[in-house]
Amino acid sequence: MTVALIDNGSLEPAAQRNLRTVAAALSERAGVAVEPVSWKHSDRIAVRALMGAATSRVVAAPIKARSDESPRAAWTLAPFVRAQVARGEREFLFMPFFISAQGAIGSALRGDLEKLSNELGGLSFAFTDGLAARGAVAGIVAARVRETLAAKRLSRPAVIVVESRRAVARVRDVARRDRDGGPLAARERDRSARRRLDGWRPRATFRRRAARAQLRSR
Numbered sequence: 204m205t206v207a208l209i210d211n212g213s214l215e216p217a218a219q220r221n222l223r224t225v226a227a228a229l230s231e232r233a234g235v236a237v238e239p240v241s242w243k244h245s246d247r248i249a250v251r252a253l254m255g256a257a258t259s260r261v262v263a264a265p266i267k268a269r270s271d272e273s274p275r276a277a278w279t280l281a282p283f284v285r286a287q288v289a290r291g292e293r294e295f296l297f298m299p300f301f302i303s304a305q306g307a308i309g310s311a312l313r314g315d316l317e318k319l320s321n322e323l324g325g326l327s328f329a330f331t332d333g334l335a336a337r338g339a340v341a342g343i344v345a346a347r348v349r350e351t352l353a354a355k356r357l358s359r360p361a362v363i364v365v366e367s368r369r370a371v372a373r374v375r376d377v378a379r380r381d382r383d384g385g386p387l388a389a390r391e392r393d394r395s396a397r398r399r400l401d402g403w404r405p406r407a408t409f410r411r412r413a414a415r416a417q418l419r420s421r
Contacts, residue, residue: 204296205238205287205292205294205295206236206237207283207295207298208225208226208229208237208239208240208297208298208300209240209242209280209298209300210222210240210241210242210301211241211301211308212245212279213244214247215248216248216249216252216253218245219239219241219248219277220253222239222241222300223253225300226238226239229298238278238283240279240283241277241278241279242279242308242311242315243280246277246278246282248276248277250275250276253275253276280319281315284316284326285323288326293325294327294328295326295328296328296329296330296331297312297330298330299330299331299332299333301333302340303334303335303336304331304332304333305333306333309330309333312330344364
């Protein structure tokens with residue numbers, strides 16, 4: 204069986220380097236080879252842009268390419284599957300590096316795999332759970348929000364969760380749960396509570412108190 208970590212694909216070299224780094228880390232943890240594969244687009248990235256160490260924001264330590272490993276172009280789905288079949292492999296397990304294998308991307312991937320199966324004389328394929336199934340989305344979003352707050356030196360901006368126009372109900376539910384009462388909201392409530400215990404108050408609170416004081420003085 205061939206195991207692959209698959210993302211939507213990007214023309215950005217950093218996205219492909221990150222995919223490779225995470226796949227390498229998963230290989231080490233799981234004890235099986237995990238191939239980095241993109242659904243589309245990434246095979247158009249110049250090979251020279253993918254050379255050298257790839258440092259992931261998800262994995263703590265950078266994983267360098269082996270000295271005996273020559274750089275190669277990124278795999279996209281169809282060429283990857285055809286190459287594996289040419290080696291005699293017809294069983295595939297895909298690990299979605301996106302929110303859910305049940306969403307629009309997952310459905311389109313299944314459609315492409317069905318077409319490849321018909322073309323190549325039969326394939327067996329399955330998907331593991333996506334990021335949403337293990338509650339990872341809130342942690343990832345919270346980390347990115349904190350990074351951006353620090354980089355832009357923002358204090359308390361409005362944070363808006365934006366979804367794709369084609370997002371299915373399950374993906375919308377994840378975003379709303381994290382917004383309204385899920386892990387991300389809980390984390391931010393905990394952070395606010397700790398700040399209040401330390402004597403910190405939001406500026407909005409001071410503005411409301413000042414407004415009430417002005418009304419009483421009239």
